[in-house]
Amino acid sequence: MENSIFSAKGKIIITLKPKKAISAGDDKIINDLLPQQFGKAGKLWVGILLAFCLVGLFGYYRQLRYGLVVTSMRDYVSWGIYISNFVFFVAISLVGSLITAVFRLAGVRWGSPLTRIAEIIAVAAIVFASLIIIVDMGSPERFYNLFTHGRIQSPIIWDVIVITTYFFISMLLLYYPLLPDIKILLRYKERSGERLHKFYSFIGSFWKGTPDQFKLSDKAINILCITIIPVAFTIHTVTSWLFATTYRPGWDSTNFGAYFIAGAFLVGAGAVVVAMFVFRKAYHLEKYITDNHFEKMGRIVVLLSLLYLYFNVNEFLTPFFKMKESEAAYLNGLFTGDFALVFWFAISSGMILPILILLFKKGRKPLPVFIVGIMVVVGAWFKRYLIVTPTLLHPFLPMHDVPASYHHYFPSWEEWAITLGSLAGCMLIITILARIFPIIPIQETLDEQHETVK
Amino acid sequence: MDQENNSRREFLLGGLLAVSLAAGCNSNKDVFEDAAGEVKPSGKKVKLLSVDGDVIEVDEAFLKPVPHMPPVSNTEARKGIPGKKFVMVIDLSRCKNLKKCQEACNHAHELNPGENWVKVDPMQEAEFTAPYWEPTICMHCDEPPCVKVCPVDATFKREDGIVAIDSDRCIGCRFCMAACPYSARVFNWSEPEISPAVAAQPYSIETSVPQKKGTVGKCDFCADMTREGMLPHCVSACPNGVFAFGDINEDSVSNGTETFRFSDLIKDKAGYRLMEDLGTKPSVYYLPPVGRNFPYESGLENDKIQNK
């Protein structure tokens, strides 16, 4: 009624086209989901992460100056926690394809609030995967040789190609759905501040939200979702081939591609669960990331844990049955020897306990799921360590005519500093991206709200 | 003055000089000369005394002082010597773990302590099988797993069978070390402990000197020695003649004092290669440890120095 002009007699002469007013409900949603400034806890968190990053950088400086001798890697254990960290990062980055692409294509609607978290984790993880692999190189100043003299027969070159491709796809899959949200962010200038507002206009002011634009964008996102799945499979399969193309016991397995991918999906789901819980608590998003989400993600994690457990059984039980000479020492080392503690911890923390907890409805409440998520991620990190080091300590020929330190491996402080620094850096990128962009897609939430109201 | 000139020059030793003289006199082309590069007559003659007491004239080019062959170019070094295929035979019945091979190799290539390109391992496959000392080096496989995985062509197989490393190209990813089943490769974790003069030399693929921090190193079959027609250092250094080196295309291997017809040697003594089932096709053959004239235990004392 407010939009009509009345004649003197009270008849409606002209009805003005109503301005697109934001309804009260929508406004509430937007206000809830806009990025919030860091509180005390947030600032402390960023400070701690920065501290870890700085110590890591100092460790790397020492490594550049003195060489890889500052690590504990030597001629037998020539790959250490840098490589296991690399595999860990690549594994986590697959979460983007799982949550965003698979859910979207399968029409899983309840998953849409989680897509932004998944994409941010994916981008952060793939960036640090590339960084940590450069850290592991003995002569990083010759990094460009990979591009000027790359041999296409080498699995490392395949890995370089796939990681670069996956990075771009993840960036696009983060960017495209972000455009409608940027429009909303631009409108709420007072919440973003001067600098962020400029940044938003730079990256998304051309988005007007017209049906034409939406049509193109939706098509693009669909194509991205379809493309990212085979690329995600390729990236982790190729990473597994860094090990499976060698002859060593424990690595010489035909199972590795599927084994790694199953593990990647599991740790990705675990990471999303952890991030879900933290953001929900920190930004008070209980209405959007509901208990139901934890219930459903809990089911997914238990399913992936069972799948990964199945692959682990295949990976270990069949060689154990045969006990080939070259593999016997390696297997015994894992099951009952030097690595037994880490091995059984990784198995129980990464698979067994999550399965046991999540099979029960009570176990799928937010807090237990969060704890299980942490267990899955920590278990997965140690599992990657177990993939890299024990095999290298059981070469075909005896370890001989080398200094005594070559017979063991425990990472040096520089290695720990750099590894923790890279993990902190990854979390820092996630934190910063969550600060800049809405952690839950606003436009999609609004759309869903409108649909349910209708 | 010819005399003065002659005395100031350094002449090629032994066979190379004799051969080039002989080649100058007959038209027989020797295999080394191809390797050494064409020696073209310079036109200037030098008068020398023959054994008959006659004065003969020899072209000066054949007396050219080349104390050491200059290092070949990178492209040449990557190609290798065509027509040759180097092979090594290690006689396990003669090895006493003296580790003279290791000393000579480490010295010749200026390696850091702890970096041994030749390792002598104590072996005993099963409870009742023979214990013996097994020297291992790079096997220079014909289907090398290390070469397959190198992302930058820093390690490559040459035409003469040698798998070499270009330390100027290596990025230090250590994938080759993971791929090698013979644990033949070592890594320069720290700055090599070599004199600044040696460190300043340009890296030569054939001598593998100077080693560089952050790159991989391994036995190179002493490519520089074989190019000059000499035996690798480990072969000459072993007092028991454990290593015999040669060209499979000439069907002959030698340990410095004895020369054997390679095919007969392997057939008669049941030579074998390590880990044949992996399909790497190594170029190093082993002769089984039969008929030893000293016990395995005689090598234990020497082993304690490095392996406590």
Added chain:
Amino acid sequence: MKLLNKIFTGTLLLTLLASAATAFSQTPEKGDLSIAINYYITNNRVPYLVVKVKTKVDGRFKNVAGIPLKLYLDKDSVGTSIAKVITNERGEASAMIPPSVRKEWNSQSKHTFLANFDGDKKYSSAKGDLTVSRAKILIVAADKKVTATVLALKDTTWIPVKGVDVILAVRRLASDLNINETPTFTTDSTGKVSGDFKRDSIPGDAKGNITLLAKIVDNDQYGNLVIEKSVPWGAKFIPVSTFNNRTLFATRDKSPIWLLVIVYSIVIGVWGILIMLVLNLLRIKKLGGSSAQ
């Protein structure tokens, strides 16, 4: 008297001090060098000498580089000087007999070579010598039988020598392979040795040529003699190189075709899609610019 005494004791003290000082500042003991001369003749052409200089360090012999040596024939005078050489990094130096000593060379059949080192800061002076009689070795090869003859110069005639160890071999890389199981032959009264060539089908060059040789190694009287002869008794060998094949272990420009096809098609396919999506973004951008809002 007292003054004289003082001067006397003073000078005595000074000389004592001086000698003590020199005693302390004296350079450490000079090393000893062992100089070995080896004599070679190849194909009965030009004889040459190889001088090897070693020193004993910690009970082991080490080659010594950079030692200047003067080589003489029979007498160490200027007229019989052979050469002045310096050892290379392997501790070896070689020299040929120059025509200037022709008269001395032809005067007798037995000669002594002298190598003198005058000594320097590190090493005391040293001498080496070698006495050889001039000899020749000849080779004949026919019907898979190799015969070598050793002749020594006596006065002006070449006479056959008995009891000399001769090796009959095929020249190979860095070594010589005996023609049959016998490691060494000894010359009979006619100065001949003979052996059957048992190395059937030993690889030669592309035409099957191999180089036979007869050599005398480190003989006390005659030094080192070697003579070669090329014969077509070897198997024809044409090297087949797999260097240029396309394999997984070849260089980057020789990768297998199937691999190139697979990788490039995947990369082009996926990146084609990505480029399309970026272009799509640009289209969206354009639409955003043109719509009236």
